[in-house]
Amino acid sequence: MLGAWRLLGALRLCSSVSCPRPRASAKLRVRDALGVQDASGECVTVQGWVRSVRSQKEVLFLHVNDGSSLESLQVVADSSFDSRELSFGSSVQVQGQLVKSLSKRQNVELKAEKIEVIGNCEAKAFPIKYKERHPLEYLRQYPHMRCRTNTLGSILRVRSEATAAIHSYFKDNGFVHIHTPVITSNDCEGAGELFQVEPSSKIKVPEENFFNVPAFLTVSGQLHLEVMSGAFTQVFTFGPTFRAENSQSRRHLAEFYMVEAEISFVESLQDLMQVMEELFKATTEMVLSNCPEDVELCHKFIAPGQKDRLEHMLKNNFLIISYTEAVEILKQAPQNFTFTPKWGVDLQTEHEKYLVKHCGNIPVFVINYPLALKPFYMRDNEDAPQHTVAAVDLLVPGVGELFGGSLREERYHILEHRLARSGLRKAYQWYLDLRQFGSVPHGGFGMGFERYLQCILGVDNIKDVIPFPRFTHSCLL
Amino acid sequence: MLGAWRLLGALRLCSSVSCPRPRASAKLRVRDALGVQDASGECVTVQGWVRSVRSQKEVLFLHVNDGSSLESLQVVADSSFDSRELSFGSSVQVQGQLVKSLSKRQNVELKAEKIEVIGNCEAKAFPIKYKERHPLEYLRQYPHMRCRTNTLGSILRVRSEATAAIHSYFKDNGFVHIHTPVITSNDCEGAGELFQVEPSSKIKVPEENFFNVPAFLTVSGQLHLEVMSGAFTQVFTFGPTFRAENSQSRRHLAEFYMVEAEISFVESLQDLMQVMEELFKATTEMVLSNCPEDVELCHKFIAPGQKDRLEHMLKNNFLIISYTEAVEILKQAPQNFTFTPKWGVDLQTEHEKYLVKHCGNIPVFVINYPLALKPFYMRDNEDAPQHTVAAVDLLVPGVGELFGGSLREERYHILEHRLARSGLRKAYQWYLDLRQFGSVPHGGFGMGFERYLQCILGVDNIKDVIPFPRFTHSCLL
Numbered sequence: 021m022l023g024a025w026r027l028l029g030a031l032r033l034c035s036s037v038s039c040p041r042p043r044a045s046a047k048l049r050v051r052d053a054l055g056v057q058d059a060s061g062e063c064v065t066v067q068g069w070v071r072s073v074r075s076q077k078e079v080l081f082l083h084v085n086d087g088s089s090l091e092s093l094q095v096v097a098d099s100s101f102d103s104r105e106l107s108f109g110s111s112v113q114v115q116g117q118l119v120k121s122l123s124k125r126q127n128v129e130l131k132a133e134k135i136e137v138i139g140n141c142e143a144k145a146f147p148i149k150y151k152e153r154h155p156l157e158y159l160r161q162y163p164h165m166r167c168r169t170n171t172l173g174s175i176l177r178v179r180s181e182a183t184a185a186i187h188s189y190f191k192d193n194g195f196v197h198i199h200t201p202v203i204t205s206n207d208c209e210g211a212g213e214l215f216q217v218e219p220s221s222k223i224k225v226p227e228e229n230f231f232n233v234p235a236f237l238t239v240s241g242q243l244h245l246e247v248m249s250g251a252f253t254q255v256f257t258f259g260p261t262f263r264a265e266n267s268q269s270r271r272h273l274a275e276f277y278m279v280e281a282e283i284s285f286v287e288s289l290q291d292l293m294q295v296m297e298e299l300f301k302a303t304t305e306m307v308l309s310n311c312p313e314d315v316e317l318c319h320k321f322i323a324p325g326q327k328d329r330l331e332h333m334l335k336n337n338f339l340i341i342s343y344t345e346a347v348e349i350l351k352q353a354p355q356n357f358t359f360t361p362k363w364g365v366d367l368q369t370e371h372e373k374y375l376v377k378h379c380g381n382i383p384v385f386v387i388n389y390p391l392a393l394k395p396f397y398m399r400d401n402e403d404a405p406q407h408t409v410a411a412v413d414l415l416v417p418g419v420g421e422l423f424g425g426s427l428r429e430e431r432y433h434i435l436e437h438r439l440a441r442s443g444l445r446k447a448y449q450w451y452l453d454l455r456q457f458g459s460v461p462h463g464g465f466g467m468g469f470e471r472y473l474q475c476i477l478g479v480d481n482i483k484d485v486i487p488f489p490r491f492t493h494s495c496l497l
Numbered sequence: 498m499l500g501a502w503r504l505l506g507a508l509r510l511c512s513s514v515s516c517p518r519p520r521a522s523a524k525l526r527v528r529d530a531l532g533v534q535d536a537s538g539e540c541v542t543v544q545g546w547v548r549s550v551r552s553q554k555e556v557l558f559l560h561v562n563d564g565s566s567l568e569s570l571q572v573v574a575d576s577s578f579d580s581r582e583l584s585f586g587s588s589v590q591v592q593g594q595l596v597k598s599l600s601k602r603q604n605v606e607l608k609a610e611k612i613e614v615i616g617n618c619e620a621k622a623f624p625i626k627y628k629e630r631h632p633l634e635y636l637r638q639y640p641h642m643r644c645r646t647n648t649l650g651s652i653l654r655v656r657s658e659a660t661a662a663i664h665s666y667f668k669d670n671g672f673v674h675i676h677t678p679v680i681t682s683n684d685c686e687g688a689g690e691l692f693q694v695e696p697s698s699k700i701k702v703p704e705e706n707f708f709n710v711p712a713f714l715t716v717s718g719q720l721h722l723e724v725m726s727g728a729f730t731q732v733f734t735f736g737p738t739f740r741a742e743n744s745q746s747r748r749h750l751a752e753f754y755m756v757e758a759e760i761s762f763v764e765s766l767q768d769l770m771q772v773m774e775e776l777f778k779a780t781t782e783m784v785l786s787n788c789p790e791d792v793e794l795c796h797k798f799i800a801p802g803q804k805d806r807l808e809h810m811l812k813n814n815f816l817i818i819s820y821t822e823a824v825e826i827l828k829q830a831p832q833n834f835t836f837t838p839k840w841g842v843d844l845q846t847e848h849e850k851y852l853v854k855h856c857g858n859i860p861v862f863v864i865n866y867p868l869a870l871k872p873f874y875m876r877d878n879e880d881a882p883q884h885t886v887a888a889v890d891l892l893v894p895g896v897g898e899l900f901g902g903s904l905r906e907e908r909y910h911i912l913e914h915r916l917a918r919s920g921l922r923k924a925y926q927w928y929l930d931l932r933q934f935g936s937v938p939h940g941g942f943g944m945g946f947e948r949y950l951q952c953i954l955g956v957d958n959i960k961d962v963i964p965f966p967r968f969t970h971s972c973l974l
Contacts, residue, residue: 237694
């Protein structure tokens, strides 16, 4: 960015009424061209794809987009430049002078002196049609083309900004980034069905394992982050996770991204909830400030009303209720649920939705779940007779569960007892070791990244916020 | 970081000779405590693991590390605090006053007023021994414990910094980050043997595919980035890639990380090489400036002489030779190779090593390889009779091939012809589509992230620069 500005400064020194030839003009991204405040005839070259063509008697208007921003650059040319090849979707290189635009719709426009069509685009065969607003379902059939629409372009830029914002948040707060493994030999965490991996030539001889043991795609980096939290007090990971579930829902994928953090020396769930809320709010504020037009596009065309809903989430403190309170609220609800709410049974999507609505559409932490519902590693609250663990889920409007986390059982004997009872004592000796040598109270959480994007943008189907969705019966490209 | 400094500023306002009780003192990371310039008795609490204990007649010295830096904080306590539990590896919480240290070895030290042992560490069973420098091979047996040593701590902090630096480099230069998929149905790129994935319950009935088609772990995000480079002129990805190779070499893993970028409207390999060199240098400068002590530890104890070698790489412009020139250099070499160098045959590790040495240990780009050696997507140079493609590899001292890249064949008919000849026409229809609609000249590259770390730190074995190495016969944890 800075580079482009400096470049433009230098250009200005030598700008004149017409471009001095044959000196090549400077390449500028559309975003940078649009940001120029007092354009005064700088010679520039812009490259991109034609988003619109409007031919008048004497003037030709083009809009050129290069993916650096939602907005395209208006190119104004003599009508003699018009050609059949200069069509929607074709790639072009335009050289000319950057000038102040007379129209109120843009600051600057490019007065073309040379237009080169780099690659044609035949309208008939092109699945994206000029001036049509294609439904997201339609675009899903063309995973290699849909990024060329405004909507997917905006969603992918937001995804990129959110990724950067998450890395920044953790770095600025002293977290060490860890690449937790994708292939793992842990198979018994109980987080749903696993994908197994073997070399393609050996997949039919499963008695031989490439890694000597059966190996699976990770469902979470938590246990590996816990290893690291015996040496670094704050760690995080942000990578792909997998579920081999036969689900076609609008909230599930076979391959999705998780942001996970683990913190040592935590004292209570409060310490974790503070980081979760901060992460959500800081990331969202950064996205809103860095790509407001992209977010606005989604809020305007995909999810009207979402702007207000998001502002409401951001300006309020998230709420906290216990699982026990949640069940009470559900029991007293004036509506009938398909699954009758009952202490000791998991909350269903319909319950989550009701709870969020009951809380005034403010995100709500539900804490302290029944021990029997949760995996072995969650910290026992020792609160007989109910017997809960220090688990926490964050429920948000529209999406339901966005974060899940817990304090981890750091006490050797309690953990050993629970592992033994589940028959996992031997497989998790290494995990017990972490408690034998310098154990510390610790806890962490995971946030589903696609659900986060759904939540802030209001995108209904998770398949539309990931570049290449993978789910049962579908792995295109 | 800023937060901690502000906190300390606030603390100073109320600091006095002894800590006011019962008010809790502020938690400070070791790194932040060490960075305090004029310590004057601020009440702080530090948490971490004991790295050394030295008991004198009246004074007890501890070093406490929390993973935020290589350096530990010296704690000075009355000998009455001494206890058997306060041992190497145990976790502690220390409350006291931060004061200027009288010793020259550190700026500040913590005058302890309260020391709490949080988790014991029994020396006998602990695989890491006090005051011993364990070989890296020994530590590899304990993937859940080795991060607690200085060396692995430093390597992992460098890895985290390098990750952040790479994201920054691309963001600052206007690249859009894309999560390319891990699971893919592309199986014929010829980059080595693939891992196949199926739900663990179905791995024995391979005629049924979860995704309806056979699905594999990605060997590169390139083709998916190329999809994106039809909408965004600069994209990158940074994620895990896989090879099911039966290799135990010090340069190969079954799961490793790649940084990949794709740029539209490139004119020549020069455009790509410039980005590769800038990425290498900018990332390394940022790592050197953000964690100099960690890099120094590696340069001092793991790879003496590496500091000078790295400086030499950074201060020189990378060199460029053609494959044809490289073969000539090898033919004229005064040494015998196991594999006789010959035009049309791949360069071997021994050749790469010789070339780098021949180039004065400056990284060297080798460009324009024989078409027959390279995959279908590389751009044909049409330079009969030799017939090369616009491919580029960057060779670096110690490691060999660090980057690989190419211009991509953007011309529909040439690509179609090559696909047809390889029998891939049908499987890659979608890839051809990219050339049918607004095709642009483009190219990109991939950098092996672990090899990059080996290169800058001088770590000999790739298994030591990744938190949890996966290779044939081994998938620990």
